[in-house]
Amino acid sequence: MTPTPEQDFDALVESDQRVEPRDWMPEGYRKTLVRQIAQHAHSEIIGMQPEGNWIGRAPSLRRKAILLAKVQDEAGHGLYLYSAAETLGVDRSELLDLLHAGKQRYSSIFNYPTLTWADMGAIGWLVDGAAIVNQVPICRCSYGPYARAMVRICKEESFHQRQGFEILHTLSHGTPAQHEMAQDAVNRWWWPSLMMFGPPDDQSPNSAQSMAWRIKRFSNDELRQKFVDMTVPQSQVLGLTPPDPDLHLDEETGHWRFGEIDWSEFFAVLKGDGPCNQDRIEHRRRAHDEGAWVRDAASAYAEKHRARSEGVA
């Protein structure tokens, strides 16, 4: 008997093969991917704002060029992801409209302000570090275009994390005031970075289905633990201390145990009550509206040349 499309799909996922755009897929799978890839893409382009804030004030030309390249990468990553989302039958402009209308989300980490130059270090080291831990398993996601986009992104992210570490290392070993600034940035970014992995497993309703579809490979808590285990030894090299009095090495398991996360803060920021939620969306909308003339000019130019070449033909 010929297998049904659903059996074909299940067999593909089961055997760890990739689902490609024109394959039959369950509507729930498609919707989950559109939501996740769009949220991921939005995070990349909203994530340009907190760092864009410091491009004009970078302490040296070298740092400025690096930060500019990093923010350009984030624009590029957003575009890889919008391109992947479009293979699922949605249009990029439709996704941007949903973002601007507040109907699709972006990572709540970007709703925190960047108060000092050291925040550029903490974002690179902690926020991009957490993003890498989250994203590496997605390189093996069951949906081909998303997995391929993620391979490119992960390759490029590694410079982001290293430049952040370098900024913090330099500050931490500089004057006492510089060291204090670095420590202050780590104090502010540590907990929000741990929250980037999402709510604890027992409060994460969609995780099981995403794992079954092999969109997700590890649970939120597993990834969070992995991040902490990687990051604490790095903090020792930096000479900076994570702001967690309960942080300790569990000799038996080799894992770093961390204190209670304040999930009420996470849900408040997610709901829109973070320090910068309104600014981020307003800025994004303004940039989109103020850029309209550029898009119109490009369209008009293309139209003119099309008309001219048709006239010649």
Add this chain to the structure above:
Amino acid sequence: MSEPRSTQEWPLWEVFVRARRGLSHQHVGSLHAPDATMALRNARDIYTRRSEGVSLWVVPAAAIVASSPDEKDEFFDPAGDKAYRHPTFYDIPDEVQHL
């Protein structure tokens, strides 16, 4: 002149990159652009920020003709039962060399 077309109507272009001389172009992703020139420029900025290529192709997605919707039907069946097209199909005595 007609009204400018909105970005929503900008065609989709598929992007192919030749990583270096001697390799063929490989598909890397897609983008929207109003015309071929802009598509090429944007492809350069999006897909070759780290010198990933020495040559770029942009192809209107609408110009691509694809084999079949589910990528696994009878279209490819004719090759399925012709194992004799592969060298491993043949029984050759172990002592034979350079064959």
